[in-house]
Amino acid sequence: MKKIWGWAAALAVVAAGLSAAQDVRRPVVAGQFYPADAAELSALVDGYLGRAPVPEAGKDHPLALIAPHAGYSYSGSMAGRAYALVRGGPYDVVVIIGPSHRYGFRGCSIYPKGGFETPLGVAAVDADAAAAISRAGGFDYVPEAFAEEHSLEVQVPFVQRALPAAKIVPIVMGDQNEAASKALAAALVKGLRGRRALIVASTDLSHGLAPKDATARDEATVKLIEEFKTDVILRGMARGENIMCGGGPVAAALLYAEELGPARIEVLGRTDSLAGGGTPDWIVGYLAAAVFADGKKTEEFSLSADEKKALLALAREAVTRFVSRREVVVPPSDRASFLVPRAAFVTLRKNGALRGCIGYVEPVLPLAQTVVQAAILAATEDTRFPVVTAGELPNLEFEVSVLTPVREVANPRTVEVGRHGLVISRDGLRGLLLPQVATENRWDRETFLAQGCLKAGLPPDAWRKGATVAVFEAIVFHE
Numbered sequence: 001m002k003k004i005w006g007w008a009a010a011l012a013v014v015a016a017g018l019s020a021a022q023d024v025r026r027p028v029v030a031g032q033f034y035p036a037d038a039a040e041l042s043a044l045v046d047g048y049l050g051r052a053p054v055p056e057a058g059k060d061h062p063l064a065l066i067a068p069h070a071g072y073s074y075s076g077s078m079a080g081r082a083y084a085l086v087r088g089g090p091y092d093v094v095v096i097i098g099p100s101h102r103y104g105f106r107g108c109s110i111y112p113k114g115g116f117e118t119p120l121g122v123a124a125v126d127a128d129a130a131a132a133i134s135r136a137g138g139f140d141y142v143p144e145a146f147a148e149e150h151s152l153e154v155q156v157p158f159v160q161r162a163l164p165a166a167k168i169v170p171i172v173m174g175d176q177n178e179a180a181s182k183a184l185a186a187a188l189v190k191g192l193r194g195r196r197a198l199i200v201a202s203t204d205l206s207h208g209l210a211p212k213d214a215t216a217r218d219e220a221t222v223k224l225i226e227e228f229k230t231d232v233i234l235r236g237m238a239r240g241e242n243i244m245c246g247g248g249p250v251a252a253a254l255l256y257a258e259e260l261g262p263a264r265i266e267v268l269g270r271t272d273s274l275a276g277g278g279t280p281d282w283i284v285g286y287l288a289a290a291v292f293a294d295g296k297k298t299e300e301f302s303l304s305a306d307e308k309k310a311l312l313a314l315a316r317e318a319v320t321r322f323v324s325r326r327e328v329v330v331p332p333s334d335r336a337s338f339l340v341p342r343a344a345f346v347t348l349r350k351n352g353a354l355r356g357c358i359g360y361v362e363p364v365l366p367l368a369q370t371v372v373q374a375a376i377l378a379a380t381e382d383t384r385f386p387v388v389t390a391g392e393l394p395n396l397e398f399e400v401s402v403l404t405p406v407r408e409v410a411n412p413r414t415v416e417v418g419r420h421g422l423v424i425s426r427d428g429l430r431g432l433l434l435p436q437v438a439t440e441n442r443w444d445r446e447t448f449l450a451q452g453c454l455k456a457g458l459p460p461d462a463w464r465k466g467a468t469v470a471v472f473e474a475i476v477f478h479e
Contacts, residue, residue: 023114025170029150030119033071034157038119044072045161048080049087052268060292061089063260064199064253066225067158068286069098069151069246074276075204079155081268081288082200083162091198093126094159095133095169095188097249098151098202105174108184109142110134116153116170120160126167129195133169137187145172151202151246159200166198176248178234182413184248185255201253203246205270205285214272217242218285225289226265228410230254231464244285257291258414262407264294301404301475307337308400308477314368315346315375315398316479322376324390331368338368343403343472345434346374348388350395356382361406361423361432361472371400399478401434408470412463415445421474424452426467431456435474 030036035044067082068075100109110130115122133139146152152170159168173180188199206217221243224233230251237247244250257263268288274280303311314331321327333339344367345359356378360370375398379388388396406423409415415422421435431452438448450460453467463469 024122025111025114025116025146027118027153028148029153033150033154034076036119041119041157042161044076045080045157048072048076049084049158049162051077052081052084061091062086062198062266062290062292063257063263064201064291066201066203066250066253066287066289066291067155068204068288069154069202070204070273070284070286072154074273074278074284075271075286078269078271078286078288079158082290083158085268085290086198087162089163089198090196091163091166092196093129093169093192094163094166094198094200095129095171095192096152096155096159096200096202097171097173097184097246097252098149098155099176099246099248100145100149100172100174101151101245102148103142103144103174105142105145107174107180108137108139109145109172109174110139111146111170112141116156116168118153118157118160120157123156123160124167126169129167129191129197130169133171133187133191136190137183139184139187142172142174145174146170155200155202163198173248173252176234176237176246176251178231178251181230181234181248181251182255184252185259188252188256189259199253199256199291201246201249203244203250203287205244205272205287206242207245207284208282209242211272211274211280211283214283214285218270218272218287222267222270222287222289225250225254225287226267228254228258228263228265230411231413253291255411255413257293258409258411260293262294262409264292266290266292301342301402303337303402303475303477307335310335311338311368311371311400312398312477312479315371315400316396318372318375319348319379319388319396319398320393323379323388323393328376329372331366331372335368339366341365342367342370343405344370344374345401345403346371346378347399347401347434347478348378349397349399350392352397355392355396356385356388357434358382359401359403361403363405367402397479399476401436401474401476404473406470406472408468412449412469413445415449415469415471417443417445417448419473420471422448422452423470423472424449424456424458424463424467425470426456426458426462429456429458431458434476436476
């Protein structure tokens with residue numbers, strides 16, 4: 001009977017702890033991973049923050065951090081480098097994403113309300129933000145995921161000292177696969193809209209390798225992160241490769257940043273457990289990095305309804321006069337917007353079918369002149385079709401696409417069908433597809449990318465194998 005009572009009592013204690021976790025989650029690694037004394041912990045964290053070199057990038061406010069989660073004697077200096085960049089920053093909420101080390105489950109678990117307690121006090125959970133992310137991603141609260149998990153807890157004292165006014169949203173990832181990472185990234189974009197948010201991806205690098213092997217492996221992993229190769233990282237995780245324990249959180253953070261626009265990585269430092277006094281027969285790597293918006297915002301450009309009408313009329317006049325009389329129209333110079341160099345394409349259709357399409361992907365000529373030349377070339381130089389004849393002119397329909405600057409993307413999975421045009425290049429070959437091509441053909445993203453490769457004369461999977469993927473947007477209008 002004693003044995004049965006002890007087992008029942010243990011279950012009751014666990015149940016009580018999980019119930020309490022809905023309000024305040026108690027620390028479980030204080031005194032092990034970091035000091036249990038508040039004064040000692042404050043001094044230690046402040047020391048790490050104060051000694052961290054802040055590079056030029058630190059003048060900006062990162063979208064996300066990558067920080068390690070080992071004992072502070074091993075990885076505290078790297079965590080300090082990450083959090084020093086955001087110390088006193090304008091953040092309302094810090095979303096901490098960590099991998100599950102002790103409890104297996106599917107998807108992601110989001111801590112709903114209450115707070116995380118450390119010797120420094122209780123870091124309040126932003127219940128509204130947590131609920132918004134949960135709704136957006138369809139995620140549940142799995143109490144067991146938080147019960148003994150250290151990857152979140154060790155981040156909290158740094159948040160408390162660097163951003164004392166910010167609330168937190170703790171998230172544990174069970175599945176660290178592509179579907180879970182993409183779903184979490186999309187949920188963060190939607191759920192954090194309108195909030196000044198910082199994402200923290202909690203991870204260590206390789207585990208248990210010899211020093212030379214650990215250095216080589218970690219250098220390769222950092223390069224993947226710098227290049228936003230989330231697909232490679234996640235495939236390696238799925239194969240059980242010794243890359244890092246938090247590949248899912250890192251991938252989610254990178255995908256989140258890319259969804260917000262062009263992004264870049266700043267590596268702040270890398271070390272390993274040997275530097276912290278560990279043994280050479282079991283090396284663990286630690287990385288500090290920050291993710292920034294790259295500052296290269298797409299130029300805002302618009303055309304009025306009257307300007308669109310004038311450009312369509314100009315395209316039609318250019319083709320009509322050249323085909324009929326071999327005359328080249330002189331573009332008007334009375335509109336300032338037509339004098340700015342712009343990339344543009346002119347598409348000709350006859351009875352709804354494509355009849356020609358040529359243009360300029362770079363802004364080499366003033367917009368009006370670009371439209372004139374592109375229209376003439378579409379009618380006379382598109383090698384897929386015979387030259388347009390004067391008899392066809394009444395049946396032609398004109399469409400003009402004015403392009404934004406082309407920008408390369410590190411992750412092809414950020415290409416958006418219906419929004420982005422595509423330029424794929426490799427080995428001196430290049431293929432371009434306008435945004436409307438994908439929607440007209442009802443292609444999904446992967447089909448769009450494959451067709452872009454084929455347009456370039458490349459294999460359909462070249463976008464996965466070293467081809468450069470670039471995107472642009474377009475103002476598209478037609479008669």
